[in-house]
Amino acid sequence: MKTLIKWSLALLAAVLLTSLALLNQGEVSLRWDVWQIDTSASFVLALAIVAVLVLYLVLRLWIWLWSLPGKWAHHRLVKRYQQAETSLTRGLIAQEAADWSQAEKQLIKTAKLSQNGVMHYLTAAKMAAMQQADQRRDQYLKQAKLAYPDQSLTIGLVEARLISESDSKLAVVILAELHKQHPKHRVVLQEYIKLLRQLKQLTRLHELMPVIRKVSGLSRPDLTQLETDVLAMQLAQAPDYETLEQQWQALTHKQKLNPQIMVEYIKASMKAEQLNGLSEWIEKALKAQWDESLVYYFGRIQFGPAYDRFKKAQAWLKNHPDSAVLYLTLGRLACQSQLWGQAHDYFKQSLKLQPELETFHAFAQCYEAEGEDRQAALVYKQAMLELDKPE
Template identity: 30%
Template sequence: MLPLLLLLGGMMLAALAAQLLLEGSGYVLLVTPDGLMSLEMSFWTGLILLLALLLVSFFVLRVLGWLSHPLRGLHLRQQRYQAQAALKTTVRGLVDLAEGRWKRARKLLVKAAPKSGTPLINYLAAAQAAHYEGLEEEAEQLLKKAEQSTPDARLAIDFSQARIQLDQGHYEQALATLVRLYEQVPKHPLVLRQLRDTYLTLGDWKPLLALLPALRQAKVATSAELDQLEERAYLKRIEDLRHQWHTGAAGSCLQEEVRLFWQHLPKKWREKEAIFSQWIGLLFDLQSWTQAEQLLSQRLKQHWSSEWIELYGRLPAEVEIKRRLLQAEKWLHDRPDDAALLHALGRISQQAGLWGKAREYYHASWSIQRSGAVALELARLLKALNEPELSQRYEREALGLLIQHLPRLPLP
């Protein structure tokens, strides 16, 4: 379209000039300021002289420019030649890198970097080759040269550095680099994936949980995979809290951290059986009996579990003993043949000092399901009630159940 427009414009100007010639040539009058000299000519003659003057001026300026820098052309030609040579060397280096010839690739890329139009690419690729060679200090130096050559490319340099650190197994250093990257590009899928994998490797569950909303928004995995990851992270986080309690690493602030954790835990995960059981175990470790009793009572009304009713019976006597006994007996109306519930009722009755009732509940549980724990607790109660023969009988029953689970080994 451009040549066509220029042609049309030229034709229009020619038609205009022809029209002007037909109407009259006109004239140009040049007079000096003092009026002593004057020059008169036709308009077209003046226009031709003006164009000729412009062409001569352009030519003179070009000659003067060349005379002032007579070697500029040679210098520019040399620069182009060097750039082409550097490009060819860079391409050979990248090919060697792709084919696994690390040493040769590193040397070619470093050699071409100063004359290359993109030294950043040369130094980053050379750092990768040095890493594959096992020259970690050399790789670090090449990354520094990459930053010096292109200070604005810090993001690309951090990406390469994080990848090298992860390959080396330097996860703590890689984590610092990835956190810096995450602050710059919080929605970048590669950064999110690498940050997730690093947290998993280090077992750093608290920041991983904080990262999960960004992982979901970026869709770095399927919804089901992220749900599994989130459940695992919550379970591991509770395990960490229990470990801190047993080792004394958390100090006095653990109780508050535990309270805030459950308070901010989404309802979806509170209802997960595995997470709830782990949480009750933590409350038992912390001896937070009141909260444990409230949660267990509420959950058992919604969803029955032999594991949870067993824990309900393990609560100490000072925790709402009368109310717990009444509640458990209400449950017994709906579940008269539940061995775990009868066992729990035996324990609660024994805590309340109701020896006869405790004995009946233990015996009822034993008659439904033979359990070593029930037999031993019943034996202990019978011994205290001065029934040694019956106590010894249940002790033998418990020992027999234990022996059944022993491996078969030769005897003398």
């Protein structure tokens, strides 16, 4: 439609000019000293129009020549970007095909040409890491930092992830610095928490808990699990029994009954040879929630009459008839109570459900306590045969 209107206007202008020329409305006389030129007004008008058009074309040519270097540079830049995008695509395809070497080669080849060069460097660093080429990995990360200082957060996160397995302490330092610079960044905080949990850095986790509750974005179950992990680690790392008891008494009743927390308390108490009351705590916890790790330690505690604990553990069989750990505990308690026949049966049932080296060892020790060294030797031999079986 616009083109039709333009052509119509041009045609109208041509008709008007032609009509004006045919009518020959007036003459123009130009005099300069002794020179004089007489011509029609239509010719002068046509000449003026031609002059304007020539001037317009000259200006357009000059503007085009003036902008030519910039256009050429832009053309080259676009071509470089296209090359970089092509290399990026090929690199990502090679990555999906698990061709780490080819992916690294394609990505780093045009990293300096790309609008998104930081992605080239970081992905190439990942590919180098997949090939255990730590030197190249570090080189690409260094290049990314120099070329894209404004992307320090993203680069730092990728670097921490890549080196966490080989140098977890350095990864923690990097994440600590990133968290210091960006205290409300959720991803940084979550990565920092994850690594601190792996390294069991209890003090730092404990300090971060108020921030974690406000900023981390963890779901309620994940946050509860983290708090449980921190409390369990706190008990596991208690320097002495007095500190352990202080920490234990500071917990709520619900926290004490948590199996993960209670297991650490029981292990630390057994190490300190403070066994009084442990079996009662396990019974309370198992009433609230069945947990085989607590069942296991119920058979390891040697404090008070074993027969009483044996009868209580027997009652658990009704609801858990297929628990190898429960049969192991019953075997130990029966053996401590010198109920040899029942002990043998329980150990055999546990081995039938789940043949474990510890169960063989407990079974053999029971025979030794009974004075049946020959039978104990046979159990040890059976354990060796079990261990030699192909997986």
